[in-house]
Amino acid sequence: MKNAKFRLETCLSPAIYPKHADDGNIVVVVDILRATSAICTAFHNGVKRIIPVSTVEEARKKKEEGYIVASERDGYVLDFADFGNSPFNFTAEKVRGKEIVYSTTNGTRCIHMASHSKEVVIGSFLNLTSLSEWLIRQDAPVLIFCASWKDRFSLEDTIFAGALAEKLLDSGKFETICDAVTASLDLWTLAKPNLNEYVLKAAQKGRLAEKGLDDCIEFCHRADFTSVIPIYRDGELIPVS
Amino acid sequence: MKNAKFRLETCLSPAIYPKHADDGNIVVVVDILRATSAICTAFHNGVKRIIPVSTVEEARKKKEEGYIVASERDGYVLDFADFGNSPFNFTAEKVRGKEIVYSTTNGTRCIHMASHSKEVVIGSFLNLTSLSEWLIRQDAPVLIFCASWKDRFSLEDTIFAGALAEKLLDSGKFETICDAVTASLDLWTLAKPNLNEYVLKAAQKGRLAEKGLDDCIEFCHRADFTSVIPIYRDGELIPVS
Numbered sequence: 001m002k003n004a005k006f007r008l009e010t011c012l013s014p015a016i017y018p019k020h021a022d023d024g025n026i027v028v029v030v031d032i033l034r035a036t037s038a039i040c041t042a043f044h045n046g047v048k049r050i051i052p053v054s055t056v057e058e059a060r061k062k063k064e065e066g067y068i069v070a071s072e073r074d075g076y077v078l079d080f081a082d083f084g085n086s087p088f089n090f091t092a093e094k095v096r097g098k099e100i101v102y103s104t105t106n107g108t109r110c111i112h113m114a115s116h117s118k119e120v121v122i123g124s125f126l127n128l129t130s131l132s133e134w135l136i137r138q139d140a141p142v143l144i145f146c147a148s149w150k151d152r153f154s155l156e157d158t159i160f161a162g163a164l165a166e167k168l169l170d171s172g173k174f175e176t177i178c179d180a181v182t183a184s185l186d187l188w189t190l191a192k193p194n195l196n197e198y199v200l201k202a203a204q205k206g207r208l209a210e211k212g213l214d215d216c217i218e219f220c221h222r223a224d225f226t227s228v229i230p231i232y233r234d235g236e237l238i239p240v241s
Numbered sequence: 242m243k244n245a246k247f248r249l250e251t252c253l254s255p256a257i258y259p260k261h262a263d264d265g266n267i268v269v270v271v272d273i274l275r276a277t278s279a280i281c282t283a284f285h286n287g288v289k290r291i292i293p294v295s296t297v298e299e300a301r302k303k304k305e306e307g308y309i310v311a312s313e314r315d316g317y318v319l320d321f322a323d324f325g326n327s328p329f330n331f332t333a334e335k336v337r338g339k340e341i342v343y344s345t346t347n348g349t350r351c352i353h354m355a356s357h358s359k360e361v362v363i364g365s366f367l368n369l370t371s372l373s374e375w376l377i378r379q380d381a382p383v384l385i386f387c388a389s390w391k392d393r394f395s396l397e398d399t400i401f402a403g404a405l406a407e408k409l410l411d412s413g414k415f416e417t418i419c420d421a422v423t424a425s426l427d428l429w430t431l432a433k434p435n436l437n438e439y440v441l442k443a444a445q446k447g448r449l450a451e452k453g454l455d456d457c458i459e460f461c462h463r464a465d466f467t468s469v470i471p472i473y474r475d476g477e478l479i480p481v482s
Contacts, residue, residue, distance in 0.1 A: 015256040019392050151260050155420040179396040
């Protein structure tokens with residue numbers, strides 16, 4: 001007898017999340033520029049755990065409690081923070097063995113929204129293959145959750161959703177009737193031959209470039225830089241063991 | 242001096258609409274399968290005006306007031322209604338010179354959500370070229386508003402958004418930094434060479450086929466069947482004169 005396949009869906013904006021929510025889902029939170037890329041980089045460089053917080057106030061409070069804090073708004077490192085939100089800040093020298101607080105509005109909100117689910121994991125191009133292999137081993141439906149930008153559709157998150165969906169569907173273990181998966185696969189197929197050039201089309205690029213934050217775009221689209229899989233447990237991100 | 246260009250955006254789900262709302266917008270409401278295709282067909286066949294209503298209760302009340310009512314739920318014509326929601330029901334014989342009530346949950350909701358805007362017009366493949374030409378003459382920013390299905394992303398509405406965006410951007414009168422426009426253009430470019438086959442991929446097709454409602458899919462993707470442009474005024478749709 002053929003094994004039943006698991007459902008694969010993609011949610012293109014936090015505003016649509018309630019339509020996809022299911023306690024049985026494994027949810028992959030995606031915020032390519034820059035939260036989930038930075039989180040994967042930090043675990044690759046040996047961070048012990050990351051506490052995601054939504055607001056500057058929470059980040060400040062955590063700093064007062066003695067945590068190392070990554071926090072910026074509109075591209076500027078906040079005065080009380082140790083460094084900003086770029087993946088390049090999470091060097092082994094700064095993070096190995098440490099507990100870090102990471103302040104990210106969209107990413108944290110998505111993690112909290114999905115926290116009722118079976119599991120919440122962090123996805124980026126940086127851990128694409130190891131994440132897909134782990135998901136294929138889990139025997140559960142998967143929802144790829146694009147954090148997007150201010151609830152709007154985000155091209156780079158959707159392209160990643162297509163890259164991950166391709167691996168999951170190719171495994172034969174998943175099936176989908178979700179239009180967002182179909183669209184993301186087609187956009188990924190278009191983008192794949194020249195990913196960096198394609199992503200430059202994204203509005204996010206314009207926004208980041210204006211603020212001089214576009215230095216990490218190429219890095220954030222580099223596949224399989226690491227094999228870590230950050231997972232959310234009791235308010236903290238830790239590496240899947 | 243070069244003329245300033247007008248903003249073009251696409252909203253992929255009613256759940257995201259608040260992020261795109263702007264009183265100065267001309268909003269194009271899109272629900273390819275089937276509301277906006279049916280509305281364009283009705284005006285092509287000479288309907289005088291269409292009153293869009295959201296609920297079965299409103300439709301029933303309008304029937305009691307003497308209106309001709311198109312109303313169905315889950316593919317079944319409601320017992321009090323004159324006919325169902327397929328474009329094929331809006332024949333000249335049935336609708337010419339008449340006032341019709343059209344019951345559609347998604348479409349009506351989007352029209353009402355956008356009613357604060359400068360104008361609300363109805364878009365479908367059936368009136369693609371005439372609508373684009375009218376929009377180019379208006380000197381206002383345009384928001385293409387995909388009604389989608391239960392707030393989820395809808396492939397056929399997005400493909401249409403790409404077809405319309407292509408015409409608007411080609412005119413040189415619009416510009417965009419909206420990722421949803423970029424994605425819709427790329428999906429339209431992929432779909433265009435064989436539109437019907439592409440659209441069969443849409444989950445909507447699966448849903449409609451299950452209910453035997455897939456007879457109008459090909460018709461709903463036929464470009465320029467008509468030159469009518471339905472516009473929303475005082476709670477009713479009338480043709481642009």
